[in-house]
Amino acid sequence: MDQSVICPRFEKAMGMMSQRWTGLVIYQLLTGPKRFCSLESSMGISGRVLSERLKDLENQGIVKREVFPDTPVRIEYSLTEKGLALQPIVKELEKWSQTWLANDSD
Amino acid sequence: MDQSVICPRFEKAMGMMSQRWTGLVIYQLLTGPKRFCSLESSMGISGRVLSERLKDLENQGIVKREVFPDTPVRIEYSLTEKGLALQPIVKELEKWSQTWLANDSD
C-alpha cells in the first residue's frame, strides 16, 4: 500500500530505543558513571546482553567506556554528549508513567 | 549488588516502549486513525506482530479499536487520551534524531 515514508534518522533512533534494555541503561547512566556489575545488578539484565548493549551504544557514540588502572582495574561507563541529549526523552517518559500508570499490579 | 530501585511505573512504561514496533505504531497513529493494512504496509511490520501489538496497546488503554459497519467492514485504530499523551516522547526522540544522527548510511 504505502511505501515507508518514515524519516530514516527517526526510524533508526526508534529502532535503537526499541531494543530491550537500551532505555534503562541510558536511564541508569543519566545519574552518573556506572560500572558493569552495578548496571547488571541494579536492573536485572543478564551480563551477556548488557555486554552487547554497551558495545552497541559505544559504537554509536552514546556511551563512553573508560578504564582506570586501579588495582583491581575499574571500568566505568558514562554518557557522551550525544547520550546526555537523550535525557528529555527519558524525562518525558517518566512524566507520562507518573500520570498514566497505576503504581501497583496492572 | 544494588536491589532494583527503579520506579515500577517507569519501568513498565520503558518496557512497553522497548518492545519492537510499539513506538512506530504510536508514531503512525499520532497522525490520525489508521487501518490494519495501512499500518502493516507503511512500516514493514508483519501482520502477526502488528496484531499482537495492537491487542496489547488496546488492553493498556493506549489504542482504541473501532468497527465501522460499512461494506466491507472497516476497522480503525486510533490513540486514546492516554496514547496521545505519549506525543512529547515521540517528539523529543524526533528532535534528538535530527540533531545527532546522520541522514545516510551509518
Place this chain on the structure above:
DNA sequence: TTAGTTAGTTACTTTATGTAAGTAATTATA
C-alpha cells in the same frame, strides 16, 4: 591455599519475531 571480586565470554535453552500460507466475509471482473 582457598575463596571472592570484576569484567566479561561461551554454550545452550527459551522467547520473540519473521515468513508464508490460510480463513472468512465481502466485492469486482470475465
Place this chain on the structure above:
DNA sequence: TATAATTACTTACATAAAGTAACTAACTAA
C-alpha cells in the same frame, strides 16, 4: 457463475534475540 481481489486477521513453522548458568583471567583478602 466462476475466478480473482481485498481486508483483517490467524496458524504453523523457521530464524533471531534474549535468558541461564558455567567458565575465564587477573587480581585481592583471609
